[in-house]
Amino acid sequence: MINITQNQLRQLYEIDDYLWLEETIKLLKTKDLDNLDLDNLIEELESLGRNELNKVRSLLKQIIIHILLLEYWQDEYDRNCSHWEGEIIAFRYDLNHSLTTSLKNKLILELEEIYQLSRKLVSKKARLSSNLFPENCPYSLEQLLDDNWYPEK
Numbered sequence: 001m002i003n004i005t006q007n008q009l010r011q012l013y014e015i016d017d018y019l020w021l022e023e024t025i026k027l028l029k030t031k032d033l034d035n036l037d038l039d040n041l042i043e044e045l046e047s048l049g050r051n052e053l054n055k056v057r058s059l060l061k062q063i064i065i066h067i068l069l070l071e072y073w074q075d076e077y078d079r080n081c082s083h084w085e086g087e088i089i090a091f092r093y094d095l096n097h098s099l100t101t102s103l104k105n106k107l108i109l110e111l112e113e114i115y116q117l118s119r120k121l122v123s124k125k126a127r128l129s130s131n132l133f134p135e136n137c138p139y140s141l142e143q144l145l146d147d148n149w150y151p152e153k
Contacts, residue, residue: 107141
């Protein structure tokens with residue numbers, strides 16, 4: 001096995017980040033911590049965390065959007081309710097399989113902000129007055145994640 005130095009690893013990161021990742025994994029597996037490119041490793045781990053958080057935020061936003069469409073867009077209900085319910089099922093599945101305890105806690109803290117964005121998007125998409133929707137999020141995270149929960153009509 002050829003040993004790669006920290007400087008070589010840093011240069012590799014600029015040229016081929018996938019190969020950099022493979023080499024970094026090798027160093028970690030062999031516990032060769034002295035040759036790790038820690039600055040770029042930290043950057044990549046932070047990016048990974050942001051991507052995971054953004055993914056679960058986006059999935060929750062989509063659930064709320066479709067719940068709002070289902071509950072408030074009366075003119076399109078008969079034509080689209082099955083589609084919206086199907087989307088809710090798919091987004092819930094993906095979200096429930098992506099959540100960790102810490103990501104769930106972050107979503108609890110951000111639920112109101114995500115609701116406000118969803119409310120704005122549905123208002124624009126459906127051309128419905130934002131006054132039609134509750135001002136604050138009427139749903140709990142548990143309801144939004146529950147495969148069997150839908151708003152009452």
